[in-house]
Amino acid sequence: MKNELRKSLETSIFDAQIESNISYQHSLISNDMDEKIISLLREELETCDEFIFSVAFITLGGLTLFLEELKKLEEKNIPGKILTGDYLTFTEPKALKKLLSYKNINLKIANNNKFHPKAYLFRKGEIWTLIIGSANLTQSALTINFEWNLKVNSSENGKLIKSVLDKFYNIFNTSFLVNEDFLKLYEAKYRELKNIKILENSLTYPQEIKANSMQEEALKNLKALYSTSSKALLISATGTGKTYLSAFAVKEYKAKRVLFLAHRKVILEKSMESFKNIIKDKNMTIFDRDFSFLNFNSKKNTQIQINFTDNKAIDTENLIVFAMVQTLNKKEYLENFPKDYFDYIVVDEVHHSAAKTYQNILNHFQPKFLLGLTATPERTDNFNIYEFFDYNIAYEIRLHQAMQENLLCPFHYFGISDLIINGESISDKTSINILTSDERLKHILEKSNYYGYSGEKLHALIFVSSVQEGELLSEKLNFLGRKSKFLSSKNSDTERENSIKDLETGELEFIISVDIFNEGIDIPCVNQVIFLRPTFSSIVYIQQLGRGLRKYKSKEYTVVLDFIGNYDRNFLIPIAISQNSNFDKDNMKRFMMNATNILPGESSISFDEISKEKIFENINNSNFSNKKLIEHDFNLLEQKLGKIPLLTDFFENNLIDPSIILKYKKDYDTILKIFRSKLNLGNLNILEKEFLIFLSTFFTPAKRIHEMLILKEFLNFSNLNEELGLLYFENILKNTYGLISQKENIENAFKHLSKEIFINLSQIKPYPYILENKNGFYSLKNEFKASYLNNMYFKMLIDDLIKYNLGYCEKYYKQSQSESLNLYRxxxxxxxxxxxxxxxxxxxxxxxxxxxxxxxxxxxxxxxxxxxxxxxxxxxxxxxxxxxxxxxxxxxxxxxxxxxxxxxxxxxxxxxxxxxxxxxxxxxxxxxxxxxxxxxxxxxxxxxxxxxxxxxxxxxxxxxxxxxxxxx
The missing domain is CATH 2.30.280.10 (SRA-YDG)
Structure with a gap:
């Protein structure tokens, strides 16, 4: 061990080329694109025999990042000592209270205004690891802040570690022990100072609301569309400010009369509030049954007035009307409006516009511009929302991009293995008695209490599988004194709105629902989301997760608890959270292995060992090369693009990967014939079919660029008449791709395409070669050349295959220098x-x-x-x-x-x-x-x-x- 430490010291201090154990080398730890500080600290906690934290500040958000590891350490009775300070009363009482609950942790606070260290120590056997630098135990410090920390390893007899431990214990032994009495006094002081800050903030002059960087980009795109089109679609993740964006758009367009459509009154009320914050020079009103109705005094639109029940009239020259679809759709209302009455129409949750109520309204009006807002354009009802908006997508703001731009509240996700009750694991087929058993409810509450929430009160949203499950769980929670309400589609809008208000005020701790809160409901206070249901759709999963991601005044993060059973589609969890829908097993497993580092912003992900194994097993055992899955993405992409999708389209739109499609059938021609048999897209003869299968089976997906580059150049070079030599491809690989010493790889690629090697491989025997060798010079086989020139359908399929493979290789298997195989792929x-x-x-x-x-x-x-x-x-x-x-x-x-x-x-x-x-x-x-x-x-x-x-x-x-x- 001492020898390994010496070697590592030599590598770290004297010469980086000296071989040594990386675990013991000194290193700089910081937050960057590939890794967050929290990931390395978690790793140290998972393997240590003792730990010591000496940090100036601790917040509950920072502590929440470690909850899974701290639980394991307590179970193993691994001793820990934590010393923090009370400077500026920054350390949060809730964090201290949480730490006080661990039996294995000795917690003290240094009553010293100058206490400002940031050090983390871990002992494993006789070796100490010291991580010291700038990072406090806070959410931002351990995930996104620019922090520098030095990691140093030492034997327990090393002078450095002895000095650090001596100084730590000198302060620790004379510091205050944190107990309940101390906590009460500290919390009172903390609340007093917090209330003063709240008062100070309330006295500050309100700032003008301005468009963020993403909204500005969307507005720029919209402005360009105004001159060429009359409609556009805005795709914006839940909580990213699409209503504000529409208000900015209306203001910039300078529309006189505007209609804002939605399917719930609560949406209209909050939307009007948002519009009032942006637009100051227009009258705004909600059109509903409270009006005495519209009284058109003249056929001229500018003279139309709206008479309220209190007989107050407003001029409609500059007016924004917020209307519920269900109300405005009524014939006696709609037909009183001239078709061109509104200059600008905004439709919220526009993916519902296939419904007759929406269509009646949208077919009636002829605005100068129509803007559709949605977080989920993907539909299952065969209505093509993209076609309806002429394929004009003004902007897309998806979850990860929104997190990167800090538009959403960070979340800390915990994948928790569900219970085994009476020898039965929770699964898709579990009976209602087990799902609502006292034992399972106790398990749920224990986890809810342990992982906690941000803010003063719990505001939790629980998603369950069925009405019966939700009703029984709510009944049992209320019996235990945990105030809850179950809501389903049977509940009226008023009941839902009242329940949401009760959740916000703390009258309720839990709202339990079955899918009704997937969209269109704004509940910013939600600080804990609990999934008690299997995941059948990554879209629905993100919709439900999004309920907790809106920013809120007293919420720094949202806790997400996902109870993972033996569900058939557990693999959808990494697909949903990673926002990668290509169903590539390697990508899914890499996300599971490295999720916290991959997630942008301050969010984090933790799986317990059992749930992690379940998902890995599910990924490995699942067959994604099936007709149902491929056809779903095929239809979705056809709607979005307005054309028959090719393999490259799947790849570029991050849908099911073409390599998975080609495992279902050997070539894309067969796929097209299955899914669009009625269309005469083209035909292949027997030889063309064999060429296509040969390239699709043995060279797809491309894990080096050579074969597809060679084929592409032969097809593009001088009308297919030239023979291209080794030097030509060496120059391209060097100048375009930065690859050197490629002679052997190029020669090998030539032999692959000409079938000069692997000729005895049984799987390859039936297929024709594509290149032929003429005295050391290669050229295209004449039959392949003729088909490419004369059969446009064959040409399209070959070009598409080449383009996809080159893109795939560049994205996942990009080579450098002379290497042919990529490390860790x-x-x-x-x-x-x-x-x-x-x-x-x-x-x-x-x-x-x-x-x-x-x-x-x-x-x-x-x-x-x-x-x-x-x-x-x-x-x-x-x-x-x-x-x-x-x-x-x-x-x-x-x-x-x-x-x-x-x-x-x-x-x-x-x-x-x-x-x-x-x-x-x-x-x-x-x-x-x-x-x-x-x-x-x-x-x-x-x-x-x-x-x-x-x-x-x-x-x-x-x-x-x-x-x-x-x-x-």
Whole structure:
């Protein structure tokens, strides 16, 4: 251990090229695009034997980031000491109270105005890790602020750590112990100062509301559309200010008379309030049954007046009318309006406009401009909202972009494994008795209480699966004194609005619902969202999550509790939260491994181990290459684009990935014939079909750029008549893609397309070659060339396939310098051989390792969870560079006086490339080459047969999140 520390010190201080254990190297820790400070602190907490925090400030938001880890530490009785200060009374009493609840934590507060350290210490065995710098224990400091912290490792006898611990204990031992009495006094002081600040803020002059950066961009796009079109669609995530944006748009357009349509009165009231904050020179009114009605005194629009029941009349020259669709739709109202009465019409939640009530109104009026607002344009009722707005999308503000721009309240998500009751896991088929059992309700309340909320009172929204479940849970909560209300579609708007007001005032703690709060309801006070239902739709999931993401005066973040059972579609959770709908299993697992770092802003994600395993298992076992899923995205994309979508369209719009589509059927021609059989899009002859399948099956998705680049250049170069040489492609790869030393890769790619290698691979035999070799010069096969020139349908499919593959490779498998395989990306065994330029025909059935003596290359394929019964040993990663590996059974270092393959491995004869997967059914992650063999020895398997165990050290450090996944 001491030797490893010395080596790490040399690497950190003297020479970065010196090899050492990365875990012990000094490093700078900060918030950047790839990692947040919180992720590294969580990792240290998960593995420590003792921890010490000495920080000037602690907030509940900062503490909430650690709740999952703190719970585990308490369960394992890992001791912790936390010292904080009372400077400016910044540390929050709720944070202190939470820390006081842990039996394993000794909490003290330094009554010293100059107490300002920011240090985190973790002991693991005899090693201490010190992280010291600028970051307090606050939400922003640990996620987004520009903070610098130095991580240093030391043995317990090191002078530095002894000095730090001595200074810590000097203060800690003389500081106040935080107990209930201290907390009462501190909380009183905190509240007094907080009330003074609230009073000061209320006395400040209100600032003018201005468009944020995203709204300004949308307004600029709208302005450009005004001269060319009469309508546009604005897609804006819940809580991102689309109503304010529409008010800015109306103001900028200088419309005289405006109609704002919505389907609920509460939306109209809040929308009018927003408009009044932006537009000061117009009369505004809500059109409803309280009017005596419209009295048209003249056919001239400018003389029309609205008479209220109190007989007050207003001039309608400058008027904004807020109307409920259900009311304005009535014939006796609608027909009294001239068609051109309104200059500008705004339709909120416009995805409902397929309904007859909306259509009646929109078909009646002929405004100069129509603006539709929606957070979810994706429809399942076959109404094409994009077509209705002439495919004019003014702007799209999706969840992650809104979070990046700080338009939404941060959230802290906790994936919690649901209970096992009477031996039965909660699933899609669980009975209502179990779903509403006392045991499950107790579990829900315990988690709700533990993970808490931001603000003074709990304002929770619970989503359940059925009316019966919601009614029973509400009844039981009320019996326990936890005030709740269940709402469903049976409840009137007035009942819903009253319940929301009761939630805001604290008369209710919980509102339970079945889907009715997916959209159109503004409840900013919600500070805890609880999912007690399986996820059937990523769209609905985000809609429901969005109920808690509106900013609110006393809310710094929202706690999201997702009770995860054995649901069939658990994989939708990472799809929904990551906002990545391409159904790529690797992307889904990477998000699960690294979610907090991937999420923009101050938000965080935590899964307990059981729920994480359930989702990983669900991802691995799910088949996304099915007709229903593909057809759903096909229809959605066709609506959005107004044309038959091609593979590239799926890729560019972040929908189901073309590689998954092509696993359902071997080529896109077949897909088009299935989904649009009535359209005569084109036809392929037998040879063209084989060309297409060959490229779609063996070269898609492209994990290096060479084959598709070669094909693209041959198709584009001098009307297909020229033969292109090696030097031509070397120059393109160097000048366009920054790749060097590509001769071998190019030659190999030529041979792939010409089928000069892998000719014995059974799967490849039926297909025709595309390039032909003429005395060392390659050119397109004549039949392929003729089809490309003469069959426009074939040309379209080939061009689309090339464009998608080039885009896919650039996005996920972008190479650098001379490398052909990308570290930490996924490959099949066949792809590994192909891209390493190794001719091996049995790629789909290869054993655990394959030697290439001529090339002096060994390819190792490791399954971490190995089901092979012969082996009593486990594959283990000792750290993120070092692991063990076993040969096959009945293997020796020497045989008949000669080195075996295993003996050559021990003597470093081979360049060893390592590919690892966690379990069967997955692809392999490429971990690079072995740097050195640290040890090897003969061991016995279950049948007492000899095998060799090696200890390898990699050249490159495995990324933290992948290392954690492989060791999960």
């Amino acid at each position: 996924e490959y099949t065994k066949q792809e590994a051989f192909w891209l390493a330029n190794l001719d091996f025909n049995n790629g789909y059935q290869v054993s655990g390792y394959t030697p290439f003596n001529k090339e002096k290359r060994l390819m190792i394929f490791i399954t971490m969870v190995n089901s092979n019964a012969r082996n009593i040993y486990s594959n283990i990663f000792y750290d993120n560079k070092t692991f063990n590996w076993f040969s096959k059974s009945s293997r020796y270092l020497e045989k008949n006086g000669n080195d075996t393959i295993e003996g050559k491995i021990a003597k470093n004869f081979y360049k060893i490339s390592v590919f690892v997967k966690k379990a069967n059914g997955e692809n392999f992650y490429y971990l690079g080459d072995v740097d050195k063999i640290l040890d090897f020895k003969e061991v016995k398997d279950l049948h007492n047969k000899s095998m060799i165990e090696y200890i390898f050290k990699l050249k490159h450090e495995i990324k933290r999140e992948l290392f954690q996944y492989l060791n999960l």
